[in-house]
Amino acid sequence: MTTVAPRPRFGRIKNAVSYSGRSRGRLYQLASQHAGLFRKDGSSTLVDFDALDRILDALPVADIQIGSRGPREKQQPQQPQRRRRRRKVA
Numbered sequence: 001m002t003t004v005a006p007r008p009r010f011g012r013i014k015n016a017v018s019y020s021g022r023s024r025g026r027l028y029q030l031a032s033q034h035a036g037l038f039r040k041d042g043s044s045t046l047v048d049f050d051a052l053d054r055i056l057d058a059l060p061v062a063d064i065q066i067g068s069r070g071p072r073e074k075q076q077p078q079q080p081q082r083r084r085r086r087r088k089v090a
């Protein structure tokens with residue numbers, strides 16, 4: 001029988017990035033909108049994983065619609081072809 005260690009209540013930002021799949025910058029944005037997400041211990045910044053879970057749980061559910069031909073990817077606009085200069089041969 002395998003046991004899974006419970007996640008810690010607090011962790012460093014890099015652990016929160018791995019845990020949530022959100023970037024470091026996005027976590028800072030969320031912290032500015034949700035007081036209590038980050039805690040300070042001296043110079044260390046800790047993330048409250050319980051608060052992070054509540055924030056992620058409040059995100060809207062994705063509305064994915066697949067047409068009869070499957071999902072489409074955005075096509076990248078093609079760059080115009082550059083013309084080569086002809087060198088004059090003397």
